[in-house]
Amino acid sequence: MLTSVRSAGVGDRLGIATDGHIRVFEKYDAMPVFAQQSIRELNLTGRTYDDVLDCVSFAVFRNGFKKGFGADGDHLKTSEEVDYAIESGYTMITLDCSEYIDNTIDGMDDAALEAAYHADSTLEALYLDKNFEVEGETLRLDRTAFLRAVLIYGKALDFAQKIYEEKISCAPHAVDFEISIDETATPTDPIHHYFVAAELLRRGVKVATVAPRFCGEFQKGVDYRGDLGQFERELKTHAAIARHFGYKLSIHSGSDKFAVFELIGKYTRGNFHLKTAGTNWLEAMRLVAMKDPSLYREVHAFALESFEDAKRFYHVTTDLDRIPALDSLRDDQLPELFTQDDARQLIHITYGHILGAKNEDGSFRFRDRLYSFWRKEREAYAALLEAHIGRHLQTLYKSI
Numbered sequence: 278m279l280t281s282v283r284s285a286g287v288g289d290r291l292g293i294a295t296d297g298h299i300r301v302f303e304k305y306d307a308m309p310v311f312a313q314q315s316i317r318e319l320n321l322t323g324r325t326y327d328d329v330l331d332c333v334s335f336a337v338f339r340n341g342f343k344k345g346f347g348a349d350g351d352h353l354k355t356s357e358e359v360d361y362a363i364e365s366g367y368t369m370i371t372l373d374c375s376e377y378i379d380n381t382i383d384g385m386d387d388a389a390l391e392a393a394y395h396a397d398s399t400l401e402a403l404y405l406d407k408n409f410e411v412e413g414e415t416l417r418l419d420r421t422a423f424l425r426a427v428l429i430y431g432k433a434l435d436f437a438q439k440i441y442e443e444k445i446s447c448a449p450h451a452v453d454f455e456i457s458i459d460e461t462a463t464p465t466d467p468i469h470h471y472f473v474a475a476e477l478l479r480r481g482v483k484v485a486t487v488a489p490r491f492c493g494e495f496q497k498g499v500d501y502r503g504d505l506g507q508f509e510r511e512l513k514t515h516a517a518i519a520r521h522f523g524y525k526l527s528i529h530s531g532s533d534k535f536a537v538f539e540l541i542g543k544y545t546r547g548n549f550h551l552k553t554a555g556t557n558w559l560e561a562m563r564l565v566a567m568k569d570p571s572l573y574r575e576v577h578a579f580a581l582e583s584f585e586d587a588k589r590f591y592h593v594t595t596d597l598d599r600i601p602a603l604d605s606l607r608d609d610q611l612p613e614l615f616t617q618d619d620a621r622q623l624i625h626i627t628y629g630h631i632l633g634a635k636n637e638d639g640s641f642r643f644r645d646r647l648y649s650f651w652r653k654e655r656e657a658y659a660a661l662l663e664a665h666i667g668r669h670l671q672t673l674y675k676s677i
């Protein structure tokens with residue numbers, strides 16, 4: 278079993294490279310993916326794939342960590358980005374197919390679907406009005422579901438096949454290929470997940486993981502929001518489909534989703550890939566709130582100014598009015614902000630602005646002060662991470 282629990286985004290460098298201690302949770306038999314960045318994250322932090330992997334490799338060396346670890350080029354959208362990650366030695370490629378997914382299909386009625394569809398006898402023979410058995414459950418693509426599947430995912434499948442054939446299958450080192458269809462307008466219907474999986478297999482595309490978009494909301498930095506009953510029913514089918522086709526279910530923006538971790542562990546039988554999203558960064562900022570209140574107040578005020586701009590890059594429903602005003606809080610109350618969803622999202626999505634902000638003379642406004650603070654406090658930071666990531670793992674593996 279290869280289960281990956283990833284440290285994410287800016288958290289990699291903060292949590293691993295400057296931490297001084299890689300925490301290994303031996304009993305979970307997990308293959309960690311220590312380096313994981315999307316192009317969005319590289320741009321927002323002004324980093325490169327080489328830089329991220331160098332920091333992680335050095336930390337692994339310094340700590341005498343002997344197990345393997347992975348490096349994920351996350352949410353790559355073009356063949357140039359895939360080249361960049363592979364050339365940098367990344368062992369996992371997460372192909373984001375969202376730009377090839379047609380989000381206009383969901384609102385169409387049957388007549389509009391028929392009008393948009395170009396008859397494809399091969400696909401009709403394979404899927405239309407066919408029943409598919411997956412672990413005792415019958416999945417069926419009736420005409421409406423079939424038309425939607427072809428129209429929503431057809432171009433994304435073509436793109437995935439092209440990247441697989443041109444980049445992945447002939448890469449200079451082994452690559453775990455992930456198809457991500459999670460950043461789309463609508464949740465992935467389980468029957469559509471089946472269609473995507475079956476088409477990948479038929480087209481000869483070997484995937485290690487697939488990331489559907491689950492029902493409800495997986496927003497950054499906060500717990501799951503949505504109908505737990507529906508989530509459980511659909512997760513059961515998604516997990517069965519992944520097993521049926523021999524890959525792992527990948528869960529994006531997976532950190533802090535304590536309400537669903539036990540279900541994820543249970544239905545995937547521990548064979549999942551969970552990408553954490555910047556939760557290490559939030560722990561790092563919590564530590565600033567705990568130990569350097571005046572620096573925290575400066576950063577928080579700047580985050581409030583930057584929030585509208587940062588929202589261009591992330592889907593969040595944060596209400597800034599619900600965050601207590603800084604001047605109403607005593608210093609010892611500042612860490613409590615990290616138990617409040619809106620404040621968590623405020624600090625979460627503004628990481629790039631905070632780390633990138635410059636003074637008039639070109640020096641960094643916060644970055645150098647933050648990094649020297651974390652270096653000084655790395656024992657305390659490691660303890661926070663161990664508790665927080667440990668709680669994730671305990672909940673994920675509770676029922677296994």
Ligand SMILES: [Zn+2]
Nearest residue numbers: 457459529530
């Ligand atoms: Zn994602």
